Amino acid sequence: MVPLTLLTGFLGSGKTTLLNALLRDPAFADCGVVVNEIGAVGVDQLLVEASDDTTLVLDGGCFCCSLQDGLAEAVGRLTRARRDAGLPPFRRFLVETSGAANPLPLLQQLIGDPRLNRRVLLDGVVTLVDGILGEASLRDQPEAPLQAAVADLLVLTKSDLADAAGLDRLERSLAGLNPSAARLSAVSGDLPAERLLGLGPDAAGRRAGRWLEPPAGHPHGHDHDHRHGGEDAIVTASVELPGPLDPALLEGWLEELMVVGGAHLLRLKGVLALSDDPGRPVAVHAVQHLVHAPVRLERWPDGLARGRVTAIARGLDRATLERALGWLAAQAGGA
């Protein structure tokens, strides 16, 4: 399985700038690149500094609407072209979404489309947030809070131009929208490329702790009222699971959650012990109605001593989400 990093973020937030910086780093050698942008002419193709046989620009629409098969086809085409050219296989894929994209359909494709999930494994969603315009985008643009809510890593850009008070407000908004994502600042794509690797739960279990950062200094279940206030607010909840869970019980709980809250669930992530093999926890991952097959880890990840599940939803009452997670925690001997 080839790890795939999804780079998203609102228009002009610095995605192509970061992409180019990453492609110059040895950590991203042998990387296939897919760029999606809306518009008749692929401007970003001119901007992405990579050779033609590693990069594909899809400019006929957006992954989340008219180009629904686009990513699967692009990954397949790049892989075949690489093989036909006698080059070593790609070690990673980087996918840059269009700035106006809703990332949920793309995440669903990565989980549910066999043409993708047999070939690539999501190794993290990296969302860029403009240090100057980010707060306004989160408030005024429906896609921006979705992009932030599904991130594994949030990168604040343009801190060289933004004022400290504004950045602080933005940090707090982001912590509320997505308390379990790590946050970094980058100026013109300048960040340690290594920090973007291993953002998904790898089978060795070393890095799943990164995938599921503990909610950092922010109250659990915080409501966020970015534009979609009231019924459409983004809510989060996170629980610890001290003991193992019965596998059938977890399965039943996930099924029930999908029925009750699937349409509202932006992302559910968890690392937890099952009673059949508590020393080798499983990583669970769901986006809306789609649940990824649990990934069995070889050991407990660094930085994670007990199970944890985090959920982010939109348009679901916070108490309902907390109740659902609380019930699961209680089955695992938690509060």
Ligand SMILES: Nc1nc2c(ncn2[C@@H]2O[C@H](COP(=O)(O)OP(=O)(O)OP(=O)(O)O)[C@@H](O)[C@H]2O)c(=O)[nH]1
């Ligand atoms: N000062 C400053 N400028 C930046 C930074 N990051 C990106 N930029 C500039 O911001 C502008 C937009 O950056 P891009 O990398 O094209 O942003 P994008 O997210 O790919 O844009 P779209 O493809 O239109 O969504 C460019 O002029 C960049 O040079 C930063 O950290 N500081």
